[in-house]
Amino acid sequence: MNTDLQADRRRIARDAIAIGVATGAYGLSYGAIAVASGLSVAQASFLSLFAFTGASQFALVGVVGAGGSVVAAGAAALLLGARNTLYAVRLADVLGVHGLRRPLAAHLVIDETTAMAVAQPDPADARRAFWYTGAAVFLCWNVATLVGALAGDLIADPAALGLDAAFPAAFLALMAPRLRERPALLAAIAGAAVALLATPFLPAGLPVLLAVVPALAITLWQRAAGRSVR
DSSP states (O other): OOHHHHHHHHHHHHHHHHHHHHHHHHHHHHHHHHHHTTOOHHHHHHHHHHTOOHHHHHHHHHHHHTTOOHHHHHHHHHHHHTHHHHHHHHHHHHHOOOTTHHHHHHHTOSHHHHHHHHTOSSHHHHHHHHHHHHHHHHHHHHHHHHHHHHHGGGGOOGGGTTGGGHHHHHHHHHHGGGGGSHHHHHHHHHHHHHHHHHTTTSOTTHHHHHTHHHHHHHHHHHHHTTOOOO
16 A cells, blocks of 8 residues: 555544544534433434434424424424435435445435535545545444433533534635635535525525535536546
8 A cells, every 4th residue: 555545544544533423513413402402211212213314303392392292393403404405416426335234325315424425536546535424423423322312411512612513613614725726616606605695584404404505516517528526
């Protein structure tokens, strides 16, 4: 194994672990909020194991905690989780998984794994980044959920410890280098504008989904022109 390859693997592993830890810190808050909203420790942990998409989980416990019905909570969670379908479309060619690995890969398609994968210029590194990040985030998120749920409402407010800023800061730091490329920057600006304009008029969750439209349009245009957005 050459030195450059070893360095790339170490870099990817280091970044994956850092993202896992940052996401796990936010998982502490999720676990505490879930229990404070009326879920049991087992129910909070079950969601992290089998739903495994933080925004959807927060949406679900938020609706339940506010007195909403299970149907409304599930609809909010599904609405926010729908964006992962678009991620899967983007990652299908990159990962190229088949058989039993396919449902496992689908379960790990989240914001963090997608961002790490598409940030790699080399296809092998992209696959490695996806699996490393998926393993790190899954482990840290589930352990943190359990700890947070057991701790109860002691850290139910993420702002009290600054946990609400941990995940967005880590995600922004990861994506910042991508914004040096004109198509990525254009997609980010257009998506943000669409979300901001739609927020006053649409229910929570829909502006985020609409923000994907300009990014998808730019991606399709790039492919049609014979280039790929990385």
